[in-house]
Amino acid sequence: MIMSAYKIEVENLNAWYDYKHVLIDINMKIKERTVTAIMGPSGCGKTTLIRCLNRMHELVPKAKVSGKVIFNNLNIYDNNVDPTWIRRKIGMVFQKPNPFPMMSIYDNVAFGPKIHGIKKRSILDKIVKQSLEMAGLWEEVKDDLQKPASALSGGQQQRLCIARALALEPEVILMDEPTSHLDPISATKIEMLIRKLAENYTVVIVTHNMQQAARISDYVAFLYMGRLVEYGPTKEVFERPKNELTERYITGKIS
Amino acid sequence: MNELYSKFRSLKDKIMHILVYLALIIALIPLFSILFEVFIRGISAINLDFFIKPTPAVGEIGGGVANAIQGTLITIGLASIIGVPIGIITGIFLSEYSENKLYTIIRLLNELLNGMPSIVIGLFAYVLIATVVGFSVMAASFALALIMIPIVSITTEEALKLVPASIREAAIALGTSRWKTVIFVALRITKKAIITGILQAIARIAGESAPILVTMGYWKWWFAGLDRPVANLALDIFLFAKSPFENWIVLAWGSALILIIIILSINIVARIIMKERY
Numbered sequence: 001m002i003m004s005a006y007k008i009e010v011e012n013l014n015a016w017y018d019y020k021h022v023l024i025d026i027n028m029k030i031k032e033r034t035v036t037a038i039m040g041p042s043g044c045g046k047t048t049l050i051r052c053l054n055r056m057h058e059l060v061p062k063a064k065v066s067g068k069v070i071f072n073n074l075n076i077y078d079n080n081v082d083p084t085w086i087r088r089k090i091g092m093v094f095q096k097p098n099p100f101p102m103m104s105i106y107d108n109v110a111f112g113p114k115i116h117g118i119k120k121r122s123i124l125d126k127i128v129k130q131s132l133e134m135a136g137l138w139e140e141v142k143d144d145l146q147k148p149a150s151a152l153s154g155g156q157q158q159r160l161c162i163a164r165a166l167a168l169e170p171e172v173i174l175m176d177e178p179t180s181h182l183d184p185i186s187a188t189k190i191e192m193l194i195r196k197l198a199e200n201y202t203v204v205i206v207t208h209n210m211q212q213a214a215r216i217s218d219y220v221a222f223l224y225m226g227r228l229v230e231y232g233p234t235k236e237v238f239e240r241p242k243n244e245l246t247e248r249y250i251t252g253k254i255s
Numbered sequence: 256m257n258e259l260y261s262k263f264r265s266l267k268d269k270i271m272h273i274l275v276y277l278a279l280i281i282a283l284i285p286l287f288s289i290l291f292e293v294f295i296r297g298i299s300a301i302n303l304d305f306f307i308k309p310t311p312a313v314g315e316i317g318g319g320v321a322n323a324i325q326g327t328l329i330t331i332g333l334a335s336i337i338g339v340p341i342g343i344i345t346g347i348f349l350s351e352y353s354e355n356k357l358y359t360i361i362r363l364l365n366e367l368l369n370g371m372p373s374i375v376i377g378l379f380a381y382v383l384i385a386t387v388v389g390f391s392v393m394a395a396s397f398a399l400a401l402i403m404i405p406i407v408s409i410t411t412e413e414a415l416k417l418v419p420a421s422i423r424e425a426a427i428a429l430g431t432s433r434w435k436t437v438i439f440v441a442l443r444i445t446k447k448a449i450i451t452g453i454l455q456a457i458a459r460i461a462g463e464s465a466p467i468l469v470t471m472g473y474w475k476w477w478f479a480g481l482d483r484p485v486a487n488l489a490l491d492i493f494l495f496a497k498s499p500f501e502n503w504i505v506l507a508w509g510s511a512l513i514l515i516i517i518i519l520s521i522n523i524v525a526r527i528i529m530k531e532r533y
Binding site: 061084087094098100111112115116164165 | 419421422425426428429430432435443
């Protein structure tokens, strides 16, 4: 079998909430170690699309999916695929920072590895340190690892959530508007972090913010009313959009 | 005119305030007079013998309720061992598995049990256990466990429902299975609320007398096995108080004081646990 150059291939993906058809025939191929931004107006299906990529969509009652999402040559919707395995390999960071309350910073990061069977303290220590370093939080919290995660600022909490996802050594990181609840300085830190993460990981990020998409992504997808209107290298899409809808969105005529 | 109206309003406000405080005092009078009476009469019964000696024979001087304290602790302990795990599991089921076919039935049974008079629960335990093994700790603890289950399960269910969906999603997105999310995230976050529920259930059964009466009856000796009866503080109060013996009546007041102190301390501990959160 020839390994594809793409990390994720979405083929004819359709998604529903009950009878509401929210994603219609999505086809897109996502390259390894790139940042792909998904943008579009509210309610266009951006979040649903990334939630389909790690099988989080199906957790909503009455939600349905059809089509394929091929990850490392494996269709994640095949019957014999364990969704918990997929979610380990394809991590997710949410819109609002959601560290586990009543748990320390250390326990938050160590949670994933512990759940998946790593018990040795020395290994966990190493994972926690590496993950926090990668998330650019280590220097700020190294002396406070036992403090509750809720004591951190919003921006720090979001980086903690990124560290928590990284602790499982995923291959893909999905981010759902990770900066929308943060102040501009914290948001910039996360954006720089995303660029750095793309050296080792494939990042797919949903964003409301076109400037952000232009700053951090290599590829951009424009979604409108559940359809993928345009998808290509960021520069091309922003400078020479092929579709009239994309152009209207970029120039602020639809939002 | 305007000034007069404003004066009238502030007068009305004052009168309402006075009425509210008056109502509060009226409501508190019986409570405090009970506590006062029990304290004054009970304190005279309390000495070292009270805690280390068993029930005195009729006509005997002194003695204590050590056997009843022992019996109450054993009965409550056994009831908790049975009732708490079942209550927690029921609470988890009601909160997390509402799509299950059994959900409606279990929810209904749980609510029914919660509203059931304790004497009826006692009779049920009597028929089921006391008629087979006889009046015993087992039968009494079983009855008390049935009283505990809905209290524990309702607190557990309500606490788990307050765990935000975003926190559950965080765990699931890390590849955590559903039951591990419940145990390692949801229960961990709600631990304190659940412990408070357990303590409240214990405080509730510590004062139960009706189910004890029908399942175990009165027993004035020490613990002699789970298939035998054992003494009980709440029941002692009932029996001692209506006896004609001066010494027993004094012990009844002492027992009442101890029981109130036990229940009050459990409630205070529960409140402290609830407040301590980060």
